[in-house]
Amino acid sequence: MNALIQKYNVPGPRYTSYPTVPFWDDSTFSETAWVRxxxxxxxxxxxxxxxSLYIHLPYCESLCTFCGCNKRITRNHNVEGPYIDALLTEWNTYCDLLQSAGSERPRIAELHxxxxxxxxxxxxxxxxxxxxIFSQATPAESTDYGWEGHPNNTTREHLQTLYDFGFRRVSFGVQDYDPKVQRAIHRIQPFENVKQVTDWxxxxxxxxxxxDLVFGLPFxxxxxxxxxxxxxxxxxxxxIAFYSYAHVPWIEGVNGQRGFQDKDLPTGDQKRILYETGRDLLEQAGYVEIGMDHFALPHDSLYKALENKTLHRNFMGYTTTQTRLLLGLGASSISDVWSAFAQNEKDLDTYINRxxxxxxxxxxxxxxxxxxxFLRRQILNIMCQGQTQWPLGxxxxxxxxxLSARLESFWLDGLLDYDVEGLRVHSEGRPFLRNxxxxxxxxxxxxxxxTRLFSQTV
Known part of the structure; x- marks a missing residue:
C-alpha cells in the first residue's frame, strides 16, 4: 500500500462537479445563457x-486554521441583518425570474x-x-433539510427553530478531540459541548x-x-464525515492555513495510517463506508441511498436527493442546473451590494x-457507486x-477492472477514487x- 500511496498521492479534485471550477470556460457563459x-x-x-437550495452563511467568530471555506471573521453580530436582507433579495430576484415565465412556486426538496x-x-x-424563503416557496412532498452547527455556539433554540421548518439533519464540526491538535487548528471545543448539542x-x-472528523491535521x-x-x-x-485535510495555503483567501508549519503535518504514508485506523474502528462499530469520506449506520438515509443506487454528489457533497436544479444563494455559492454552473461573487461586500x-x-x-x-455522468457514477457503464461506441x-492507457495503471495495480463498456472499482481502489x-x-x-490547484489525493 505504501508504494501505491507514493504513486498516486498527487494533487487532484474532489469532484463535486465536472468540469471542476478551475477549468470552467467563462467564454461560454453569460447571464443570458445562465437564465435560459x-x-x-x-x-x-x-x-x-x-x-435544491444551498444558502451560504459566511460569518465565523474565530478562524479555524484548517478551513478553506469562504468566510469572514468577526464578533460583530450586527452584520447578521444586512446579510439576511441580501439573501432574501437575491432569492426574490430568482423567484421573479422563474415565475415570470409562468412557472409554479418553487418546491424545495433539498435545503442546506x-x-x-x-x-x-x-x-x-x-x-x-x-x-x-418559504413565503415564495413550498416544501416538496419528500424533503431533506440539513444544516451545519458549531458545537460551541449552537443552542437548543437554534435546533428547535430549524426543526420547526422541517430540518431533520444536522452536522456538527468536531474535527479532533486532542488538545494539541485543537490548539494547532484554533478549534478549541470540549467533548462535553459536542455531547450536549448531540443530545439536544x-x-x-x-x-x-x-x-465531521478530519484526518491529516497537524500533530x-x-x-x-x-x-x-x-x-x-x-x-x-x-x-460521520471522515475527511482528509486539504492543505491549500496557496489559494487566495485561505491564508489562515499557514498557522502551522508543513513539518507538523503527517506525511502521505502517515495520513493513510490515520485513515485506515479510523475506518477500521468505524466499520467494527457498524458504520458502512459510503463513496469517499463518509460513513453511515444502516438505518440512515445516506446508507439507503447507496443501497438503492440513488446516492448523488454535488457542491454540498454526498446527498440522498437528486434534483435537476441546485440554486446557491449567498457569497461564493455555486448553482448547478446540470447543463450549466454559476458562482456568485466571492467578495462579501460586492455580493451584498449587487x-x-x-x-x-x-x-x-x-x-x-x-x-x-457525458464525462460528468461517468465521474459521478464512479464517485457515488464505484462503477460506471457507457454505450458501445x-x-x-x-x-x-x-483512456485505456490511463486506466491500465489502475488495472495493473489491482484497483479496478474495465472493458469497452465500463469499469468497476475494487475495494482496494476506493482510497483512490479521485485518481x-x-x-x-x-x-x-x-x-x-x-501551478498547484488542488489538495493531495492522499
Whole structure:
C-alpha cells in the first residue's frame, strides 16, 4: 500500500462537479445563457422532484486554521441583518425570474445551510431567513433539510427553530478531540459541548445527526485518531464525515492555513495510517463506508441511498436527493442546473451590494457541452457507486486508446477492472477514487496545469 500511496498521492479534485471550477470556460457563459439554462432546468425539476437550495452563511467568530471555506471573521453580530436582507433579495430576484415565465412556486426538496458558521446567526435571524424563503416557496412532498452547527455556539433554540421548518439533519464540526491538535487548528471545543448539542438534537427529534472528523491535521497520530473515534462512538452519530485535510495555503483567501508549519503535518504514508485506523474502528462499530469520506449506520438515509443506487454528489457533497436544479444563494455559492454552473461573487461586500441592487450577483460560470455532460455522468457514477457503464461506441478509437492507457495503471495495480463498456472499482481502489476520476477529466488532462490547484489525493 505504501508504494501505491507514493504513486498516486498527487494533487487532484474532489469532484463535486465536472468540469471542476478551475477549468470552467467563462467564454461560454453569460447571464443570458445562465437564465435560459436555469429556466429550462426549473421547468423539468420543479414539477417532478422539486429543487435544491444551498444558502451560504459566511460569518465565523474565530478562524479555524484548517478551513478553506469562504468566510469572514468577526464578533460583530450586527452584520447578521444586512446579510439576511441580501439573501432574501437575491432569492426574490430568482423567484421573479422563474415565475415570470409562468412557472409554479418553487418546491424545495433539498435545503442546506452551510458556512462559515450558520449558528453564528441568531435563531431569530434564521427564522426571518426561512420565513422569507418559504413565503415564495413550498416544501416538496419528500424533503431533506440539513444544516451545519458549531458545537460551541449552537443552542437548543437554534435546533428547535430549524426543526420547526422541517430540518431533520444536522452536522456538527468536531474535527479532533486532542488538545494539541485543537490548539494547532484554533478549534478549541470540549467533548462535553459536542455531547450536549448531540443530545439536544436527539431530544428534539432530528433523525440524522452527523459529526465531521478530519484526518491529516497537524500533530495527529494513530493514538489521537483512535481516541477521537472512541469518543465519537460513545455518542453514536447516524453519519460521520471522515475527511482528509486539504492543505491549500496557496489559494487566495485561505491564508489562515499557514498557522502551522508543513513539518507538523503527517506525511502521505502517515495520513493513510490515520485513515485506515479510523475506518477500521468505524466499520467494527457498524458504520458502512459510503463513496469517499463518509460513513453511515444502516438505518440512515445516506446508507439507503447507496443501497438503492440513488446516492448523488454535488457542491454540498454526498446527498440522498437528486434534483435537476441546485440554486446557491449567498457569497461564493455555486448553482448547478446540470447543463450549466454559476458562482456568485466571492467578495462579501460586492455580493451584498449587487444582490441588494436586484442583480444576479454572478462572478463566473460554465455552460457544459455534450462531452462535458457525458464525462460528468461517468465521474459521478464512479464517485457515488464505484462503477460506471457507457454505450458501445461512446469513444472514438483515439479517445479509447488514450483512456485505456490511463486506466491500465489502475488495472495493473489491482484497483479496478474495465472493458469497452465500463469499469468497476475494487475495494482496494476506493482510497483512490479521485485518481481514477482524473483519468476521465479531459479538461484537466488537456490543460496540464503547471501551478498547484488542488489538495493531495492522499
Amino acid at each position: 439554462n436555469l429556466r429550462r432546468a426549473f421547468s423539468v425539476s420543479n414539477s417532478t422532484t422539486g429543487i 445551510l452551510g458556512g462559515g458558521t450558520p449558528s453564528f446567526f441568531s435563531p431569530d435571524q434564521l427564522n426571518r431567513l426561512l420565513t422569507g 438534537a436527539r431530544q428534539i427529534g432530528y433523525t440524522s445527526i452527523s459529526h 495527529q497520530t494513530a493514538d489521537t485518531i483512535t481516541d477521537t473515534i472512541y469518543k465519537t462512538l460513545t455518542l453514536r452519530p447516524d453519519r 444582490a441588494n441592487a436586484g442583480e444576479l450577483p454572478l462572478l463566473r460560470g460554465h455552460v457544459l457541452d455534450d462531452q462535458d455532460q 461512446s469513444w472514438s478509437r483515439k479517445e479509447w486508446e488514450v 481514477i476520476c482524473m483519468a476521465f477529466d479531459e479538461r484537466l488532462n488537456y490543460a496540464q496545469p503547471q
